Amino acid sequence: MSVGEVQVTQAWLRSQWHIQVPHAWLDACVNWIKEEADSEPVPQSLLNQRVLEQWLLTDLRDLSHPVLPERISEAQKTELTSCYSLQMDSLLDVSQPAYTQLQRIRGTDCSNDQVSAVTPETQRPWEAKPTRMLMLQLTDGVQSLEGMEYRPIPTLSTNLPPGTKLQLVGPIVVRLGVLLLKAENVKVLGGEVEQLLEIYSQSRVLSGTLGLPEENHPEDEELDD
Amino acid sequence: MNVLFRSLRVTIDSRFYRQVSVSMIRRTQIKKVLCVAEKNDAAKGIAEIMSNGSSRRREGYSVYNKIYEYEYHLFGQNVTVSMTSVSGHLLSLEFKAPFQKWHSCNPVLLFDAEVEKYCPENFTPIKRTLEREVRQCQALVIWTDCDREGENIGFEVIDVCKAVKPNIQVFRARFSEITPNSIRRACETLTEPDVNVSDAVDVRQELDLRIGASFTRFQTLRLQKIFPESLSDQLISYGSCQFPTLGFVVERFKAIQAFVPETFFKIKVVHEPNEEESVEFSWKRHRLFNHTACLVLYQMCMEDPMAKVISVTSKPKSKWRPLPLDTVELEKLASRKLRISAKETMKIAEKLYTQGFISYPRTETNMFPQNLNLTTLVEQQTQDNEWGNFAQRILESGGPTPRNGNKSDQAHPPIHPTKYTNSLQGNEKRLYEFIVRHFLACCSKDAQGQEVTVEIEIAEERFSASGLTIIARNYLEVYPYDKWYNKVIPLYTADTTFQPTAIEMVEGQTSPPQLLTEADLISLMEKHGIGTDATHADHIETIKSRMYVGLTADQRFLPGELGMGLVEGYNSMGYEMSKPDLRAELEADLKLVSEGRKDKASVLSYHVAKYKAVFIESVRKAKKLDEALSNYLGPAQEITEQEQGEM
Numbered sequence: 001m002s003v004g005e006v007q008v009t010q011a012w013l014r015s016q017w018h019i020q021v022p023h024a025w026l027d028a029c030v031n032w033i034k035e036e037a038d039s040e041p042v043p044q045s046l047l048n049q050r051v052l053e054q055w056l057l058t059d060l061r062d063l064s065h066p067v068l069p070e071r072i073s074e075a076q077k078t079e080l081t082s083c084y085s086l087q088m089d090s091l092l093d094v095s096q097p098a099y100t101q102l103q104r105i106r107g108t109d110c111s112n113d114q115v116s117a118v119t120p121e122t123q124r125p126w127e128a129k130p131t132r133m134l135m136l137q138l139t140d141g142v143q144s145l146e147g148m149e150y151r152p153i154p155t156l157s158t159n160l161p162p163g164t165k166l167q168l169v170g171p172i173v174v175r176l177g178v179l180l181l182k183a184e185n186v187k188v189l190g191g192e193v194e195q196l197l198e199i200y201s202q203s204r205v206l207s208g209t210l211g212l213p214e215e216n217h218p219e220d221e222e223l224d225d
Numbered sequence: 226m227n228v229l230f231r232s233l234r235v236t237i238d239s240r241f242y243r244q245v246s247v248s249m250i251r252r253t254q255i256k257k258v259l260c261v262a263e264k265n266d267a268a269k270g271i272a273e274i275m276s277n278g279s280s281r282r283r284e285g286y287s288v289y290n291k292i293y294e295y296e297y298h299l300f301g302q303n304v305t306v307s308m309t310s311v312s313g314h315l316l317s318l319e320f321k322a323p324f325q326k327w328h329s330c331n332p333v334l335l336f337d338a339e340v341e342k343y344c345p346e347n348f349t350p351i352k353r354t355l356e357r358e359v360r361q362c363q364a365l366v367i368w369t370d371c372d373r374e375g376e377n378i379g380f381e382v383i384d385v386c387k388a389v390k391p392n393i394q395v396f397r398a399r400f401s402e403i404t405p406n407s408i409r410r411a412c413e414t415l416t417e418p419d420v421n422v423s424d425a426v427d428v429r430q431e432l433d434l435r436i437g438a439s440f441t442r443f444q445t446l447r448l449q450k451i452f453p454e455s456l457s458d459q460l461i462s463y464g465s466c467q468f469p470t471l472g473f474v475v476e477r478f479k480a481i482q483a484f485v486p487e488t489f490f491k492i493k494v495v496h497e498p499n500e501e502e503s504v505e506f507s508w509k510r511h512r513l514f515n516h517t518a519c520l521v522l523y524q525m526c527m528e529d530p531m532a533k534v535i536s537v538t539s540k541p542k543s544k545w546r547p548l549p550l551d552t553v554e555l556e557k558l559a560s561r562k563l564r565i566s567a568k569e570t571m572k573i574a575e576k577l578y579t580q581g582f583i584s585y586p587r588t589e590t591n592m593f594p595q596n597l598n599l600t601t602l603v604e605q606q607t608q609d610n611e612w613g614n615f616a617q618r619i620l621e622s623g624g625p626t627p628r629n630g631n632k633s634d635q636a637h638p639p640i641h642p643t644k645y646t647n648s649l650q651g652n653e654k655r656l657y658e659f660i661v662r663h664f665l666a667c668c669s670k671d672a673q674g675q676e677v678t679v680e681i682e683i684a685e686e687r688f689s690a691s692g693l694t695i696i697a698r699n700y701l702e703v704y705p706y707d708k709w710y711n712k713v714i715p716l717y718t719a720d721t722t723f724q725p726t727a728i729e730m731v732e733g734q735t736s737p738p739q740l741l742t743e744a745d746l747i748s749l750m751e752k753h754g755i756g757t758d759a760t761h762a763d764h765i766e767t768i769k770s771r772m773y774v775g776l777t778a779d780q781r782f783l784p785g786e787l788g789m790g791l792v793e794g795y796n797s798m799g800y801e802m803s804k805p806d807l808r809a810e811l812e813a814d815l816k817l818v819s820e821g822r823k824d825k826a827s828v829l830s831y832h833v834a835k836y837k838a839v840f841i842e843s844v845r846k847a848k849k850l851d852e853a854l855s856n857y858l859g860p861a862q863e864i865t866e867q868e869q870g871e872m
């Protein structure tokens with residue numbers, strides 16, 4: 001392994017993706033990629049790609065490499081001006097009741113609940129379907145904070161897997177420790193974290209919000225039988 | 226003749242599709258005609274119209290069913306008419322003797338046991354009257370209500386009459402109201418009774434009997450033994466409409482129990498430009514279920530609280546007059562606006578109908594037929610002290626312009642007044658008034674208003690408020706059951722700014738759905754095809770009288786312990802007996818039978834087999850029923866193998 005290769009990758013991650021990683025992790029990652037390649041030569045561009053893929057699937061907590069300004073989550077009012085690549089652990093739509101969302105996910109929402117002989121008052125369009133507002137649980141691996149969908153961000157959805165990596169592009173207003181996100185501030189890099197898929201599934205997040213016990217996973221039930 | 230006419234049945238106007246040609250009738254000289262209505266009141270009303278009030282009244286064997294006699298020009302000649310009546314169904318369906326007693330057989334046999342129609346003892350005087358009268362007649366005209374049950378009752382009358390006079394000629398009078406025009410038209414356009422429609426009722430009766438008896442015997446006998454303390458004397462009936470109806474009540478109750486309330490937050494902006502005016506702007510985000518998120522936005526508003534008017538738009542807004550009234554709407558509106566239950570509503574409506582005050586109240590039609598003269602009907606109402614002037618104004622401003630729906634049963638018009646009266650009392654008066662006002666409202670014009678919407682922005686958050694100026698109340702003047710209010714807001718100009726009087730962050734909580742009202746329950750039954758518009762009210766009444774459900778102080782349905790236990794028990798068996806699907810399929814098939822598109826025998830055997838399979842499975846899993854009920858009624862009593870076998 002040449003030191004040059006690792007440095008090139010590190011610079012590429014930083015300049016192209018605003019991704020910062022600790023040396024030790026990058027060394028280990030490059031080593032592992034080469035072992036996997038079974039002594040076939042790995043060109044630099046392929047190496048870069050492989051490292052990026054690994055990073056996208058890594059839980060940033062494992063890297064313990066802070067990138068966000070210190071104590072940002074306690075800031076009353078400030079602004080983030082540069083770019084940060086972070087991990088999104090979970091997200092929740094706070095514009096509608098968690099109960100309704102959970103019923104929809106569990107398939108127990110019952111259209112009969114809505115039946116009422118009284119014709120509903122003419123609802124204003126935005127009352128019928130309020131603008132979505134997602135609250136994002138973000139971390140750089142050391143510091144956690146929340147981001148809110150201040151203006152609609154079409155690239156985000158509750159289908160994004162826990163552990164998805166996002167690139168946040170400043171300037172971003174921060175109030176009460178919450179990032180006020182607009183579409184131009186957010187780029188979805190992709191990825192996921194396998195260990196988080198279960199614990200931050202929409203169903204778990206919603207149940208947790210409501211203080212309800214998580215329903216048994218269907219597979220678990222089969223095991224019980 | 227039967228075959229010839231039945232092949233013609235796919236015409237649009239089914240009221241006239243089987244008109245009987247005069248030439249065919251002349252073959253036998255008709256001198257005396259027996260007419261049979263569904264109830265004595267109807268017979269009396271029809272006789273009065275046909276005889277111009279000069280009919281002679283005779284007694285029959287039944288004290289409640291008189292005979293009215295008069296001359297009438299029918300079939301192109303003068304005939305003597307005897308008009309009498311039955312009291313609803315004349316015959317009942319029952320299992321043959323060996324299966325009648327509760328302990329006579331294993332209930333599963335009831336799916337295949339022989340059944341027969343017979344005349345219950347209290348109806349035999351009526352039957353004897355018919356038998357006596359028909360002997361002297363050459364023709365029989367059926368004047369029962371023009372709906373499925375009425376058609377079937379007609380065939381019961383025909384069977385009784387043909388048994389003593391096989392060659393009697395049979396005709397069907399079709400009418401929707403007991404008014405001179407309608408009765409005369411019915412006489413001029415006599416048709417044949419519709420056997421398909423009657424068949425559909427036969428199928429339903431037989432299925433209801435087999436399903437009801439088997440499940441009722443099974444669950445009553447079992448549960449009485451298992452919960453002797455609470456159920457020893459209780460009949461625990463089962464019906465394939467009753468249970469889904471009960472199921473809706475339980476489902477809603479459980480939805481309320483499972484509901485988790487959540488706190489939400491919103492920003493409210495109040496503006497009082499002067500001492501008189503005040504307006505509240507509501508947030509375009511409506512509400513947020515996260516305190517911090519709302520607080521962030523609230524703080525931003527508070528730091529820069531100047532409001533900028535983004536737009537002021539004004540557009541016409543109308544409130545629609547009601548659609549013509551069908552049965553389901555009548556039941557729902559009477560329940561909501563007059564607080565009269567569906568069952569009671571239909572009882573009163575039926576009485577108003579037999580007295581000639583309103584058209585036939587069992588109808589699925591919400592559009593007025595072309596040939597109905599609405600002007601005359603509106604004219605009749607001009608003499609009333611309260612709504613007479615309104616009726617007069619309809620006539621003076623271009624005549625009736627009904628709003629129309631898009632449903633038609635091709636048999637009856639929407640429910641409307643047919644005769645003016647001010648002699649009614651109590652709920653009869655209230656319901657008649659409602660039907661008249663609804664009719665006049667429908668024939669008038671939508672209420673017109675102008676709506677102004679003001680949109681403002683504070684710290685890039687949007688809020689809006691709207692005001693309403695009613696320009697013309699129109700139908701609302703005669704229809705106090707709908708409300709529409711003026712809402713005054715101050716005048717705003719786009720691109721100006723103002724300082725709000727208050728910006729507040731307020732919190733609230735989501736609330737569960739409410740228990741079902743009767744109107745809600747009818748909506749659900751209609752949505753899922755449980756029962757027909759004619760039977761909704763009866764099924765609701767049944768689950769009340771069985772104590773499966775009760776009513777809260779504000780007239781909402783609350784399931785009782787027995788009701789909860791039964792629904793949970795059957796649900797836990799995996800069969801969706803309290804769910805609407807089984808019954809809805811049956812109901813759809815009945816409609817096909819009545820339209821001649823499916824045949825009676827195959828529909829019957831299909832559904833018997835299906836319910837029988839469900840029954841066998843339910844018996845096998847009966848312990849689940851015990852378990853569910855023991856949550857409400859206390860521990861289940863152990864029963865022996867032998868006892869189990871006896872059930």
Ligand SMILES: [Mg+2]
Pocket residue numbers: 263370374375
């Ligand atoms: Mg009837």
